[in-house]
Amino acid sequence: MEFQLNEEQKMWRDVVHNFCQKEVAPRAAQTDHEAKTPMDIIKKMAPIGLLGLPVPEEDDGPGLDYVSIAIAIEELGRACGSTALSIAAHSGLGLNPIIRWGTAEQKAKYIPQLMSGDYLGSLALTEPSAGSDLVNGVKTKAVLDGDTWVINGSKAWITNPSFSSFITTLCRTDENARTRGFSMIIVEVDREGLIISPPEKKMGLKGSPTNMLSYDNVRVPKENLLGEEGRGLHQALATLDVGRITIGAMAVGLAFGKPIGQHQSIQNKIADMATLVEASRLLVYQSAWLKGNDKPFTTQAAMAKLFASEASEKAAFEAIQIHGGYGYSPEYPVERIYRDQRLLSIGEGTNEILRMVIGRKVLAGE
Ligand SMILES: Cc1cc2nc3c(=O)[nH]c(=O)nc-3n(C[C@H](O)[C@H](O)[C@H](O)COP(=O)(O)OP(=O)(O)OC[C@H]3O[C@@H](n4cnc5c(N)ncnc54)[C@H](O)[C@@H]3O)c2cc1C
Secondary structure, three states, rough: OOOOOOOOHHHHHHHHHHHHHHHHHHHHHHHHHHHOOOOOHHOHHHHOOOOOOOOOHHHHHOOOHHHHHHHHHHHHHHHHHHHHHHHHOOOOOOHHHHHHHOHHHHHHHHHHHHOOOOOOOOOOOOEOOEEOOHHOOOEEEEEOOEEEEEEEEEEEEOOOEOOOEEEEEHHHHHHOOOOOEEEEEEEEEOOOOOEOOOOOOOOOOOOOOOOEEEEEEEEEEEHHEOOOOOHHHHHHHHHHHHHHHHHHHHHHHHHHHOOOOOOOOHHHHHHHHHHHHHHHHHHHHHHHHHHHHHOOOOHHHHHHHHHHHHHHHHHHHHHHHHHHHHOOOOOHHHHHHHHHHHHHHHOOOOOHHHHHHHHHHHHOOO
8 A cells, every 4th residue: 555645746735835835824814804715815826726626637727636636625724724615615516516517618618717716616505494405405496498597596605606707506407306306507696686695704714705695587598507407416416525525635734733832731632633633634535546546435535524524623622722821812823723624524514414424335335
């Protein structure tokens, strides 16, 4: 077994690390405090390939392997949770479905937009009463009227739409079919009837915009269907499978600390934190490697996200503890990191749902 990064991966880590430490980390506290997405910094990510992480060379992307994608999100997470989440959603939720199911025309139109740094990618699955249970919960409906889809409904907790040119939207397109009754439809943000509400106020990740959306008779051409009609739920679940690798990587990045102190008990905490981080990283890289080598990875990606998100919470908890009273103050980054990491056991499949996914797979002998 090979546990080392190859030379290209090491060079990539250096490039991303240097960029993140120079550009992203110094603005992390301000980004959190002002709850403002650092689009000027994000724009600077375009030339080094950070805005096209999953884009293959044939679509003019950097053609990275999945371990390299995980490395990038880990480094971003280490520098700034908000920026890491925006880029993880941009790549995993925004770009991935277009790369995987887009027609040649859709790819030619949308991939360059997303790689330019002018826009962020966005995927709208969740609704006010549909989160873990999309099958029974999703009410947003799209009906064909001649050559036009007419969309009505609302979405909740969507990352990035205020900086997007289009939002890929999960809609119910057949009331009578159950899991095959959904489709993904590309909705450009300037379509009449689409309203993006002001950003939600959040506990952490404040510089990553999260919005409610409402669709009131929004009309888009029939060609805006992404992939096959009736396959939307399958597409959503497949997209989340991959997204879990990057959310796990973000947890590894956030769990990095700069521990202080020489007390025995503090050394013990540091040992525990370092062990958790190392184990999380191995799970994340393993799932990234499986995905990159076209092997089944659903169970490992779920394990990676489950373990890494809980490890990052423990590490962030102990980091505050080690800092004592100062750890509770916004003057030190550990307070922000504690708030930021809290999302990671909720987004892209709650940890309760992941335990169900893993349990079922294990019992099925997969
Ligand atoms: C900052 C942020 C960004 C987000 N970005 C996006 C985005 O870009 N796109 C998008 O579509 N969504 C996004 N979401 C939504 C996120 O994916 C959902 O919040 C998540 O899927 C959980 O859904 P829910 O909030 O409806 O909770 P629920 O599904 O209602 O769950 C509530 C609780 O019940 C538990 N639970 C639910 N069902 C079961 C069950 N069967 N067995 C055991 N326990 C269960 C859950 O684990 C959880 O603890 C975002 C959320 C946040 C907070």
